[in-house]
Amino acid sequence: MKILPRRLTVGTFAAAAGVNVETIRFYQRKGLLPNPGRSYGTIRRYGESDVARVKFVKSAQRLGFSLEEIADLLALEDGTHCNEARELATQKLDNVRGKIDDLRRIESVLSQLVSRCRGARGGVTCPIIAALHAH
């Protein structure tokens, strides 16, 4: 494992990771990124591992993890805590499946309303409005 150089300043780093500089500062405040030391002067330097870490955060966000949950995942980052990571992922999976079920119910109600509405050409009362009124 070779030690990677830390030669990026925050602006270049943020660009490399595909996020805003302010987002980097925000992640540091939230503990998602370690405060990198400032070897030479008061300017912080970042390396490739930091870029990877931010990309990890963004990937996990795309899978529906919150920053808080991602912080938990990052605490397992050495890769030896498979059980914990699987536990988190399983919970998230249940969560996602629950959301899918909810949305499917909504989809079913909405599509019925729309088709009933399409069929009710002459009526005085719109079926959609009426249905919402009936709870």
Added chain:
Amino acid sequence: MKILPRRLTVGTFAAAAGVNVETIRFYQRKGLLPNPGRSYGTIRRYGESDVARVKFVKSAQRLGFSLEEIADLLALEDGTHCNEARELATQKLDNVRGKIDDLRRIESVLSQLVSRCRGARGGVTCPIIAALHAH
């Protein structure tokens, strides 16, 4: 159409509609509820039609409409604007279907990760962490 009495004060009204008093005030500020007149004194009185209106809002929220969209629906409340209501509902339906597709993709990735993790009993690197690192 008989005229319903407006004899509920805000506390009773909120309870009848199943929401918080503060929520009623909030909806009034947002224009979702009309400011009821204060016939006798400075205390506002509400009637059954107000209760129905709040229930309408809550039903529409459960179907994924935002308060802003619900305000649009309420503007069509007389039931004669079927086309407009159908348009809104159709947009919402597309929206819901898009969300379902996104979540299904997430579900598929997560379930693959979990099962790979379950199979990787002896490995040093957790497949979930590794996968997130590979974008």
Added chain:
DNA sequence: CTTGGAACCGTACTTAGGTACGGAGTCAAC
């Protein structure tokens, strides 16, 4: 050695949908 673009820092603002607070006014019962 100056200049100007970064970096640093704390703080405030954003959206959505409310909830909470605190002081003043009101109303009905006792």
Added chain:
DNA sequence: GTTGACTCCGTACCTAAGTACGGTTCCAAG
């Protein structure tokens, strides 16, 4: 005629995930 619950009102606060701002300091190039 006073108590105590309820209402009214503006304002602040909450979560989540950032974005924006404004002042100061730094650092490297010219």
